Amino acid sequence: MAGRPRGVVELTDDERACLTRWARRGKSSQALALRSKIVLLCAEGLVNTHVAQRLGVSRDMVGKWRGRFLARRLEGLVDEPRPGAPRRISDDRVDEVIVKTLERQPANQDSHWSTRSMARETGLSQTAVSRIWRAFGLEPHLVDTWKLSADPMFVEKVRDVVGLYLDPPVKAMMLCVDEKSQMQALERTRPMLPMMPTVAARQTHDYVRHGVASLFAAFDPAAGKVIGQLHRRHRHQEFLKFLKVIDANTPAEMDLHLVLDNYATHKTPAVHRWLAAHPRFHLHFTPTSASWLNLVERWFAELTHRKLRRSSHRSLADLETDVQTWIEAWNTDPRPFAWTRTADEILNSLATYCGRINDSGH
Structure with a gap:
């Protein structure tokens, strides 16, 4: 059945060159780039349905911008001015600022x-x-850090760990395990000044160091509870002691699946011998440089934000007592963490990002 007649789009050389330039711009004005692609495909003789399928948009959107272009040519693709005082800065000047x-x-x-x-x-x-x-959401003064894992088993490990989160094994516990090392016992040189109306709480920038401690933690995402043990060092000996604490504080009849990073203390011969003697323990390693896959890191962020960042401790023992007390309080009202993204979504997102940085020209 024939649809409604569509306006035929014919382009001049200048219009085609301008639309092509707009469509290829990968960093700015994505809405304008999409509209330009719609008009270019319409100029190839495609009907609205086919253009919509090619670009993954609705047929109504294609019809709208085909009509706008036929009515006002290139100016029809630019957003109409909002009500208010007349603009004093042209689109070209705005475009110049964005491009630069x-x-x-x-x-x-x-x-x-x-x-x-x-x-x-x-x-x-x-x-x-x-x-x-x-x-346009531009903040040149800010920069985020990122790192891509070079682990040759990256895909396999992502599927393994994410599979545990989304489909935990039956009659087994899954624990996310890691060490928060180098927790400093810092004593501020002056007491914190309390918050007042219009004035934030204030603390001195200088402090006295009283040593460092390491927290070994096993976080149960399903229940939200934490098994924690504090040590002054974080060698394989301390890790073995913590494995024994996990063993003693979990139901003996259940298998244990531990999500770990690739820290050397997790893979020493002594650890392998102990695990061989305790077959209910199953280790699942995250890819190198991918600690974001371990949910205990998210719990460590809670500890830092809600306790450590604004605390002052006069001794290492004071720090250890404070952290242990906070963990006990957390376990009285635990908060489960739910993983939502599938392995395919993560891998597709990374593939898209890698494609963007490979095409950036840098």
Whole structure:
């Protein structure tokens, strides 16, 4: 059955060149890039249904931007102005700020743009640059860290660990195990000043160190409870002692599946001998440089944020007592952690990210 007649899209050479440039821009104005791709496919003679299937959008969206282009040509693809005072900064000037922010560095060899340096570069006011950056979510002063695992068994280990989270073995316990090493007993040189209206709590930046302790923890994501043991060192001897604590504090009839990282203390001959004598223990190692797969790291973040970051301890024993008391309080009202992403979703996300950084030109 024939559908409604569609307007035929014919492009001039200048229009095709402009649309192609907009469509290929990988860093900015993704909405405009999608609209440009719609019009380019329409110009190839494709009907709206086929264009929608090619781009993964709705047929109504294709019809909308086909009609807008036929009515107003290139200007029809640009967002219409919002109600209010007339704009004093054109789309070209905004585009210039975005492109320079994303694709160029300052001429003075600074590592990133500031609102002042961008204002000098473009001739706009500092306030205008700040507004443009906020509108497009650009924060040149911030940088996040990341690391890709080079583990040759990365895919297999991700599937193994995530499979445990999403489909735990029957009649068995799963525990996420790790050490939080180098917990410092820091004593602030002055007492903390309490919070007041409009004034945050304040503590001195200087402190006295009284030593470090290591917390060995086994977190049960299903129940939310933690088995913890504190030591002054974190060698394989201490890890063996902790395995014995886990053994003594879990039902003897249940198998134990432990999610661990690749720290050397987890793989010594003494540890292997002990595990061979206790066959109910099954170890599952996360990939190297992928500690985010171990849910105990998320629990360590709770410990740091809710206890350690704002505490002051006069001795190492004071720190150990404080941490042990906090763990006991946590276990009286435990909070289970639920893993939601499948292994395929994680691997597809990483594959997409690797494709982006490989195509970035750096």
